[in-house]
Structures are given as structure tokens and as C-alpha cells.
Amino acid sequence: MAGIPKNALVLVGDGRKALLLRNEGDYQFPNLKAEAVFEDQNPPTHLQGTDRPGHFIKGIVSGQRAGESHVVRMQVVAKSKERDSEGSS
Structure with missing residues (x-):
């Protein structure tokens, strides 16, 4: 041992x-x-500060919800396809 x-x-x-x-x-x-x-020396969270935690919004427009950017992209794709099909006929 x-x-x-x-x-x-x-x-x-x-x-x-x-x-x-x-x-x-x-x-x-x-x-x-x-x-x-x-x-x-790590005090409880409520003693460390009063600021709200920051956040990051990923998207085209500020204030967008997560699912909205997908809908906007689908609409843009649909409009471009409409324009392509109108131009080819």
C-alpha cells in the first residue's frame, strides 16, 4: 500500500x-x-447585479421570433420562383 x-x-x-x-x-x-x-468568493446571483441578462436575436429583422425568419425566407423563395416562371412563359 x-x-x-x-x-x-x-x-x-x-x-x-x-x-x-x-x-x-x-x-x-x-x-x-x-x-x-x-x-x-462567489456571492448569490441576486447580489452580483441587477441587470437583465443580454440576448441575441438571430434573424433579418430585429425583434423577430425564431420561426419568423424561416417563414420570411420561404416567402422570398416563393416570390423568386413566381418571377422565374413568369419570365420563362
Whole structure:
């Protein structure tokens, strides 16, 4: 079984907190003592700001709903086909 060498540093962490521990014991009987503690300073969302999140509208005209751009494209294609068929007859 592998042990932790004397004076070795061990980092234990998750998404919010990290501990830097030093083994003050020996290889066979570790005695981990905290050297440093790192905590994420992330306040709740309501404390970070009051602005509404931004958004991006993909389309030809600002304010368009998602399905509208498809309808507009279909109408443009239909009109161009009408013009082509009128010109060829």
C-alpha cells in the first residue's frame, strides 16, 4: 500500500473550496495539517447585479421570433420562383 511521504503537500479540492495539506506524520501514518485554505468568493446571483441578462436575436429583422425568419425566407423563395416562371412563359 502506498503512503504519503513526510512533508509532502496534498491538494484536496472541489468546486467551492480547496485545502493545501502537509503531511507532518510519516510515510505509514500520515498526519495531515492545513497549510492553506482557498474558498471561492462567489456571492448569490441576486447580489452580483441587477441587470437583465443580454440576448441575441438571430434573424433579418430585429425583434423577430425564431420561426419568423424561416417563414420570411420561404416567402422570398416563393416570390423568386413566381418571377422565374413568369419570365420563362
